[in-house]
Amino acid sequence: MVKVKLDAVVKQYDAMDEVTLVGYKHGPALDHVDLEIHSGETLSVVGPSGCGKSTLLKVVAGLEYADAGHVFYDTYDMTQIKPQDRGVGMIFQDYALYPTMKGKGNLAYYFEQHSHSEEEMEARVQQVADRLGVDFNLLLGRMPDTLSGGEKQRVAIARCIVRDPVVFLMDEPIVNLDAKRREKTRIEIKKLLRQFAITALYVTHDQQEAIFMGDRIAVMRSGHIEQVGTFDELYYTPQNLFVATFIGTPPIAVIPVVLSSAEIRIVETAWPLPLELAEHSQQGAASLGVRPSDWQMDQADGIELAIRHIERIPTEQATFIHGVLPGDIHLTVIAPLDFPTRQAVKITPNWEHVSLFEAQGEAVLHTPGIPDLFD
Template identity: 40%
Template structure:
């Protein structure tokens, strides 16, 4: 396994445009790091610089403390899984997985190759397909073959470039589980690129959110969701996305389209020079007051006309249109473009309990806890309500969770205090009669 450090990494093309602009990250040994962002944000370029497929304009790329800027891809001992699988159609599944081992015939015997391929195929449930050709496999099976080829290399880290984008929704869900299980079982450092924030939130120990080549925030999924640093991160993370509502500042009150919300003196002081701010409220923070559930003491209650509803069994979406404020509409339109949106009309999305009987054309009686709302500067996107102490606590808890999961994986694979690599190396030495050759 490896620790990967990116120090002020910049990538400029011939026209001088910075596809990646001054990105610094420390990827811990055994960590599952996600690069996420809309199309053209630089995430795939950053991944390709790590593996050595793209030159670095400036900055230092470090692997285990060694600068690798000038090393060829094969010298970095990293295994990459591509979006299009990159399988050889004329070779069997067995030979596709074995291919990187056969490139160096002096290093791996036929028996060793067979053992490594069989171990990988067993992990990925490919034992029944080893003699088949890639063309006869499903998309999910082909992706597992590509993963098997990466596993047998005993690489220091795995790099995935949008590996699930060609699969249907059901297969994507299944493969997310497979990749997460494999990464935990092997305890190997993994960098994964995706434009799908659902993949990012479910897979990553930490998620690096990029916008136009600039790192916006790198944190655990929970911190990104609960404590975003700016408007862009808040809008990108979450399904359905966060509602952004214009709010007039009136002393210790924010006037939203449907209701006036009292705010504390500290927040009021931060926004006192602003006439207008953007308030962000996640859809699930709204509750149907007619259900009679206990509401927080400080809950803000209001009524609003419902334009459309969608009942999904365990939950219901209600769509509530509102008149936006021209002073912030341009900023919200710009944000929508940055998030690859389609510029739909202003409407608030409310995610209600499945018991709710609110229907389109009715006026809903709703409430929310004002402590859960976010307040943003409409010009800079800065989040006024981010709680740095809470964010640090979430980060600490997430790192503890990651270390516990990694330790469990190491104990399963290599025994108490060992790791997955040690377990595989021990098996290699036993197969070679006790030899210590790597």
């Protein structure tokens, strides 16, 4: 196990580069990125398309070289080291198996290229196969074109593990699988990462996948790391408005408000200033952030939400109410599954759980903090 550290890493593509054209025209793909992946940790990386997620992974792997800054594995500076000499294992979206080799041949290829003995190769392949489960041995004798997507990914994972990598790098590894197979495969990957205690970087566009796979999550935007933390830290204590709106499904509602020393005015309603927000000396315009689950319904002093659509989710035991507040503010409220069909509902924020941001910027003025689930 190693610790991976990026120190002020910059990666700038040329003006006509394909990657530049999809999002980096006005700045570097990686802009002075500082990041640390702890030894044995899986760090998920999420962010909008073109934010630099895949570039970050390629720089760690050595497939791209940083234009400035350094990449360390423990205390070793790997910035200019070739990828084949870094001891990394990579898994891609398309599996990248050798089509003319059976499963065993794909695992053994590394040993053949590095002049290892037949006995060492056989022992290592069997050791990994045994740890991947009894049924994995059945895949060793099959050609890639006879395997399902999930089976191909298992062979690709085993091919990485058999090399005993110091760092595991995964770029959307299960995006091409159907929903049922994707869920099963991510459980298998998570189990293997824990079992082999491999330091891993997991790049994905899927927020739920990032939460499930990562011990921590890094949120990226425009070549910058906006925040790194556990899901609870990102969800309850976002460092800026972008992180708050990016993390959470359905997303947080952001509502213009006006604060005074005595009240908070929201849309066409004013309430006495809640104790949770009274500590802030700032008065005037601000942005209130309320999660879909943090609205109280049918309150006498509530704001009327005109209901546009009701979506019942039995698997979540919840109803998603999609509606519009006065001022054309669209938001979603989570209600019990048996919420009755109606045209409108009055809602009030649960003041203990709201966030507050600058009106014209992204700075955080107040967050609710991580709740104590055992309090």
